Amino acid sequence: MAVTIKDVAKAAGVAPSTVSRVIADNPRISLETKKRVRKSMKELGYHPNVNARNLAIRSTQAIGVVMPSSADKALQNPFFPEILRGIGSFAHETEYSLYVSTGGTEEELFEEVKRMVQGNRVDGIILLYSRVGDAVMNFLLDTKFPFVVVGKPYDQENEITYVDNDNFKASKELTNHLIELGHQHIAFIGGSTDLVVTVDRLQGYESAIKESGFPSPEEYKVQAEFLKSGGRKAVERLFSLEAPPTGLVIADDLMSLGVINMLEEMGLSVPEDVSITSFNNVYLSEITRPPLTTVDIQIYTLGVQAARCLIEKARNKEEPAKRIIVPYTIQYRQSTKRID
Amino acid sequence: MAVTIKDVAKAAGVAPSTVSRVIADNPRISLETKKRVRKSMKELGYHPNVNARNLAIRSTQAIGVVMPSSADKALQNPFFPEILRGIGSFAHETEYSLYVSTGGTEEELFEEVKRMVQGNRVDGIILLYSRVGDAVMNFLLDTKFPFVVVGKPYDQENEITYVDNDNFKASKELTNHLIELGHQHIAFIGGSTDLVVTVDRLQGYESAIKESGFPSPEEYKVQAEFLKSGGRKAVERLFSLEAPPTGLVIADDLMSLGVINMLEEMGLSVPEDVSITSFNNVYLSEITRPPLTTVDIQIYTLGVQAARCLIEKARNKEEPAKRIIVPYTIQYRQSTKRID
DNA sequence: ACAATCTACTGTATCTGTTCACTTACCAAT
DNA sequence: ATTGGTAAGTGAACAGATACAGTAGATTGT
DSSP states (O other): OOOOHHHHHHHHTSOHHHHHHHHTTOTTSOHHHHHHHHHHHHHHTOOOOHHHHHHHHTOOSEEEEEOOOOSSGGGGSTHHHHHHHHHHHHHHHTTOEEEEEOOSSHHHHHHHHHHHHHTTOOSEEEESOOBTTOHHHHHHHHTTOOEEEESOOSSOTTTSEEEEOOHHHHHHHHHHHHHHTTOOOEEEEESOTTBHHHHHHHHHHHHHHHHHTOOOOGGGEEEOSTTSHHHHHHHHHHHTSSSOOSEEEESOHHHHHHHHHHHHHTTOOTTTTOEEEEEOOOTHHHHSSSOOEEEEOOHHHHHHHHHHHHHHHHHOTTOOOOEEEOOOEEEOOTTOOOOO | OOOOHHHHHHHHTSOHHHHHHHHTTOTTSOHHHHHHHHHHHHHHTOOOOHHHHHHHHTOOSEEEEEOOOOSSGGGGSTHHHHHHHHHHHHHHHTTOEEEEEOOSSHHHHHHHHHHHHHTTOOSEEEESOOBTTOHHHHHHHHTTOOEEEESOOSSOTTTSEEEEOOHHHHHHHHHHHHHHTTOOOEEEEESOTTBHHHHHHHHHHHHHHHHHTOOOOGGGEEEOSTTSHHHHHHHHHHTTSSSOOSEEEESOHHHHHHHHHHHHHTTOOTTTTOEEEEEOOOTHHHHSSSOOEEEEOOHHHHHHHHHHHHHHHHHOTTOOOOEEEOOOEEEOOTTOOOOO
8 A cells, every 4th residue: 555644744753734735835834843753754765646645625636638539530630649748748747647638539528527526636628629519518517617719609609718720811811922023823622621620711712803803613622521532622613613722721731741642643733833831730741742831820829728728727717708810820841832 | 825625625525545545446445436526526626646656655747758869960950859750649548648858958957957856856768869878877877767778888788778779681672772783982971979879870781881892991881970071071081081982871861851951962963973871761761852761760659668768667667677579661752763 | 043154235445646625834924 | 910912833624525434223043
């Protein structure tokens, strides 16, 4: 059996409560006693039992991280380990632990969240996605459990703390970049329109196109379910239009890779025939051919900020809802080309 | 304050211990009482407090997952979310939760592991890497804490439970495949030689080459620190040899992408000039150009098995050390070509 | 008819910390 | 000498579950 606070107390010749106070560095205990107790702790190799502590103080010093359900391959996106790294970094500093949930299906995910919340396993939750009418989010709202969203919530924007980029602006800037390069036929390829991030990026694109006065038929707005067979068809259709696009705004680096691949198969090359821009700036976009012009959304920072907000919220339930917009930068690389 | 077992007991007119037995579905409680208690639980919206439960039964129903320290970009490897998905899946089935640690530096990582172990936060730990003389592993061995390793431990192989592929054999098969395609100059590019997996794959390659009688000068064994500037130099050097290789065995899909990229810059194309084979079969290797011939190491299964072993070990400390070798398959795609 | 046995519970200690209310001990002030 | 104030601790009551020993009441055996 492990060493308990009582063993330490006995060894140091004090009461357990005194030991507890020494751990908390309570000023009511004299330095001398503290030293003696600390010495005993070291000698016995004592480490407080987190469960007992959590039971007593009714907090867990742990935060839950909820990834999207992974029916598709979306989880293989390097976005996730990277944001986890950001969250983990802040959590480590503040001595919080990380609980993650990688539900297979939506129901499994929901069950896990319920386990986390109702079982008092975590003090708060970070949602790594924002989807229209998400059950998990509604549940958290209903139970008034502290949580923050990475991405913009679909509604009740003012009641929910979230960390996001200005995806609208970034997307607009990206589109305008293509326009400046002389492109007049620019299409948008995004993932599921249930995801708020897709919608924001689509709207930024639309706004830029509208201001430019260039055409943007409905066929230019493609929703590719993360490159499944259906996605392939969508891209083929896009490029068999009468006026196929010469520039693309794609909602995710990983999708870009898939699209480039398809284009090459169709005999089109990037950037010679088609210019490509996308989002996230994962490590890959640097080492792929051609290196991608992409929005660096600062994934790591998103994670750090999300963790910070959550911990603030968990410590103080009255903390008002906040919005944090992490600035982006555009990495200009070789996937785009000027045309006449 | 949340509803406790006592509230339920009072509402149902029984003792708290009876409620506890109802939760555990103990046969000593009559069906009638069970029904009544369950009804009260539902009415009050009762959910057992995990902390109190864990304290009483001295177990946490949680497992710790330790990722490698992420000073480099290695964490952006889709290997990690994928194996997490496998672990998570089994954990969910068995109602375990997942604690993850993504230490920034080695020391931070070590601290987090200590927090997990000494604070009784988890019942066991899965190490997602195996490195020569790793401090974390030694610590776990010393404290006799249940853990399993994904990958082969460097030493004390018989005392440690681990889940791995037969990397030696896979690497040999990959190399032989290149030989069958007519390649006589085959080089190996691996990551840090501290990682046991690199060593195994290198040795498989060496074994095949040796049997074939083809040359394998020391310069053919390249250690590229995950594609940093140093890695680039190594590749350049490799291809400015008098007899540059025509085939490559690369220890990781992500590295392959980097290498292909460098080769193209040097005016060499894949598979026309150089055939490439690698490991992991992450989703990317399917959508890159050319699609990679790669060993499908079944990352998801590795995760599931690791979780299974760990939970067995955590439940029964006497469980003997096990070794589980997950079978691999080779995905033949278009990154290799027959030469004369 | 009375002990033995079984069923279906209850009471209480236990797990390890935290915390509040309380006690000493000691010095200064009145 | 008594009171007041403060520093430094102590004791016991929690926190919310589990587990073991114990018990009331019904049933069985002879």
